[in-house]
Amino acid sequence: MNDAKPRIGRLMWLAAWLSLLAVLVLGFDAWLEGQHNPNAELMVVDADGPVEVVLQRSRSGHYIAPGRINGEPVQFLVDTGATRISVPLSLAQRLGLKQGYASQATTANGLVTVYDTQLDEVRLGSIVLRNVAGNINPGMPGEVVLLGMSFMKDLEMVQRGDTLTLRLH
Template sequence: MNDDQTINLLWGIGALVLVVSALTARRVSFGMLVRSFLGWAAVAAIAWVAVVHRYEIESAFIAATERMGLAEQTTDGETVRIRQAPDGHFYASVTLDGTPLRMMVDSGATITAISAETAANAEIDTDDSRFPVMLTTANGTIAAKRGNVDRVTLGAITTHDLGVVVSPAFGDVNVLGMNFLSRLASWRVEGGTLILVPPPPNPSAI
């Protein structure tokens, strides 16, 4: 056991002792103590499951809202429609190499940008042999690494070998940029809805 693990164990034991002492001082019965412990253990277990399976839960939630007609994103044939969010942006349910996530569609972004966490979860490799890309953002100039996503799926739309930039400076923001939109047959905004039309079926075109 390393030093960090030892410290964490001591903190845990100390916290448990404090809780038990507080309950004892209030003359709480042993049965109540056990029930309280089991209750907190159940809460911790649910939180752990939610974190580990967050992508599967998100996919199930999206599927359920689509069935109820409440989804922000719908597919009509091969055309994808995305309703504008209250903050004025359009958020797409996308999969990158099979990993589902929510991405903001931004025609002002030249290239698709993903966070370092997203790149790790989707197992997207970056090219460390090339100089980083310098990007100008609202928070200043940042350095980002180049990478490629083998397969990007948005509703009925699928494209391959999409270039991306990756940086921890993006935080938890993932942006679908013009290098994706330019591959479509067309895209437009009508009445607060973003409409994405895929190109005709042609393996060499997408």
């Protein structure tokens, strides 16, 4: 019977260490996600002033933010070098986007074939635009949407330090 007490004590210490390790891993994972996407919880501000969104730059130097295309949640990467909003094929299929005419686009990876599409509604925070031109890009991996100039052209952009303010004209 006396052997049971030390064994239970060791199990309690092991459980305590495993719990501490789990808390540290979860905390570190949350910290890493915050470094990758500081705009994960994009706030929508309802005010009498201009409609605007303020984005924080990620650790990698990009502006990444959640948004919606045709009411469905997506992850945007602001890309002022992209002429249109560019949607990966797998995501376009999930969103039910119609694939239009094929054309060639020059990307950082060279010349690619993309397909025209029309996005009924694109939402970034409190900024909502309708009937926005986009491309479906079959060669684009992942599910991140490049938020190109077909959306950005209607916005005033001000970059200061690590923030990008987008304001609807």
